[in-house]
Amino acid sequence: MASAGQDASIGPITDFVAGTVGGMVGLAVGFPFDTIKVRLQHPETTSRYRNSMTALAKIIREERVAGLFKGISSPMAGCAFLNGLVFAGSGFFMRAQMQDPSGEPTLTQIAVAGAGTGALASLIATPTELVKIRQQANTSTGAQPSAWSVAKDLWRSHGLRGLYRGISSTAMRDMSYGTYFATYEGMQRLLAPARPERRNAPVTEDGRPVFLTQPSDAEGKDLQKETEAQRWGRLMIAGGVAGIAGWVFTFHLDSIKTRVQSVNYSPPTHHSHSSYPLLNTYAPGVHAMTLARGYSATASSPYRTTWSTMMYMYRIEGLRSFWKGLCPTIVRAIPVNMATFGAYEMVVQMMR
Numbered sequence: 001m002a003s004a005g006q007d008a009s010i011g012p013i014t015d016f017v018a019g020t021v022g023g024m025v026g027l028a029v030g031f032p033f034d035t036i037k038v039r040l041q042h043p044e045t046t047s048r049y050r051n052s053m054t055a056l057a058k059i060i061r062e063e064r065v066a067g068l069f070k071g072i073s074s075p076m077a078g079c080a081f082l083n084g085l086v087f088a089g090s091g092f093f094m095r096a097q098m099q100d101p102s103g104e105p106t107l108t109q110i111a112v113a114g115a116g117t118g119a120l121a122s123l124i125a126t127p128t129e130l131v132k133i134r135q136q137a138n139t140s141t142g143a144q145p146s147a148w149s150v151a152k153d154l155w156r157s158h159g160l161r162g163l164y165r166g167i168s169s170t171a172m173r174d175m176s177y178g179t180y181f182a183t184y185e186g187m188q189r190l191l192a193p194a195r196p197e198r199r200n201a202p203v204t205e206d207g208r209p210v211f212l213t214q215p216s217d218a219e220g221k222d223l224q225k226e227t228e229a230q231r232w233g234r235l236m237i238a239g240g241v242a243g244i245a246g247w248v249f250t251f252h253l254d255s256i257k258t259r260v261q262s263v264n265y266s267p268p269t270h271h272s273h274s275s276y277p278l279l280n281t282y283a284p285g286v287h288a289m290t291l292a293r294g295y296s297a298t299a300s301s302p303y304r305t306t307w308s309t310m311m312y313m314y315r316i317e318g319l320r321s322f323w324k325g326l327c328p329t330i331v332r333a334i335p336v337n338m339a340t341f342g343a344y345e346m347v348v349q350m351m352r
Contacts, residue, residue: 010091010348012088012092013088014347014348014351014352015084015088015090016084016085016088017084017347018087018344018347018351019083019084019085019086019087019088020081020083020084021343021344021347022083022087022340022341022342022343022344023079023082023083023084023086023340024076024079025340025342026336026337026339026340027072027075027079027336029335029336029339030332030333030336031068031069031075032056033328033329033331033332033336034136034332035059035067035069035070036055036068036325036328037325037328037329038132038136038258038325039055039137039325040052040055040325041254041258041324041325042136042258042259042262043259043262043303044137044262046324048139051327052325052327052328052331056068062139070135070136070144071131071132071133071134071135071147072132073146074128074129074132074150074151075128075132077128077147078124078125078128081124082124082125082128085117085120085124086117086118086177087344089113089116089117089120089121090113090114090117090177090181091113092113093112093114093117094109094113097113107182110178110181110182110185111178111179111181111182112178113178114175114177114180114181115176115177115178116178117177118173118174118175118178119171119174121174121177122171122173122174123167125174126163126165126166126167126170126171127151127163127164129166129170129257129261130154130163130164130165130166130261131151132147133261134150137262151163157264162264165260165263165264166257166260166261169253169256169257169260169306170257172250172253172306173254175250176246176247176250176253177246179245179246179249180242180243180245180246183241183242183245183246184239185238187234187237187238187242188234188238191234191238192234232342235338235342235345236338236342238341239337239338239339239340239341239342240333240334240335240337240338242337243333243336243337243338243340244334246333247330251322251323251325251329252323255313255321255322255323255324255325256306256309256310256313259303259309259313260306262303263301263303302316
């Protein structure tokens with residue numbers, strides 16, 4: 001089975017289509033967990049919930065099940081291009097590093113390809129996730145602003161810079177695709193069983209024993225079924241472990257990104273300190289601006305840059321603040337990435 005991101009023989013169109021389907025399946029499976037993560041990370045909503053379970057219960061009680069899917073239209077709309085780009089981009093960067101496309105890439109080459117793809121994907125992920133975060137953080141039960149209306153409001157108020165707020169932290173986080181793809185392929189190789197052999201049996205051009213490809217051979221058919229089941233088992237395990245590894249190494253960056261994207265940057269003015277005092281603006285419950293529009297990151301804001309956000313979180317809230325929401329994210333990562341890689345591999349097989 002072709003492994004996502006490592007088989008240089010897979011064409012870019014196949015990579016794109018399979019990556020798109022895989023991303024959409026994964027998004028549908030894991031979006032409720034993502035909403036809980038954002039609520040625990042967002043400066044306006046974090047004080048409302050003690051932990052993941054209380055967040056889940058409170059969201060369902062106050063906003064019903066639909067509250068867990070607030071903001072799904074934005075990533076779903078960008079999912080086709082973003083996830084297709086990630087898988088196709090990884091294949092492109094992989095082929096660029098390899099002299100022999102038919103050879104097996106090293107884990108380092110896979111990691112480099114994934115990191116390069118992540119940096120490129122942040123150009124799409126930044127505005128998509130910015131809109132999603134604004135919608136997910138809205139706890140009201142009334143009419144919800146659509147993804148399009150939130151995006152238009154950001155564009156009118158802050159222009160292109162407003163839509164790309166948090167791009168540096170997003171790019172750093174998304175470079176974890178290197179860890180993601182390398183872990184997936186490493187697990188695939190680690191769990192791969194010894195190839196079935198029959199003494200003096202001829203092999204095909206790709207090295208597979210001929211008896212595995214002969215339907216008339218009963219023993220070959222049984223072994224073929226066994227290896228197919230093992231192959232899908234490896235895929236699921238590798239996908240789950242890859243998702244966990246990707247988040248464990250970069251979750252702190254995701255926390256910073258969420259804080260940065262929770263506010264709109266406004267150039268400092270002579271009204272900055274008097275109109276938006278630090279404690280009043282960022283204390284829970286303040287309503288200087290609607291959640292759909294976000295807060296205004298004035299000169300006094302702790303969230304005006306990636307660096308200032310990181311320092312504020314460390315000094316005021318401690319190291320624990322960087323890992324709020326990790327639990328639902330890890331729980332989410334296992335089924336989501338199993339579904340993502342499973343759908344990807346299935347589409348690849350169908351298109352071959």
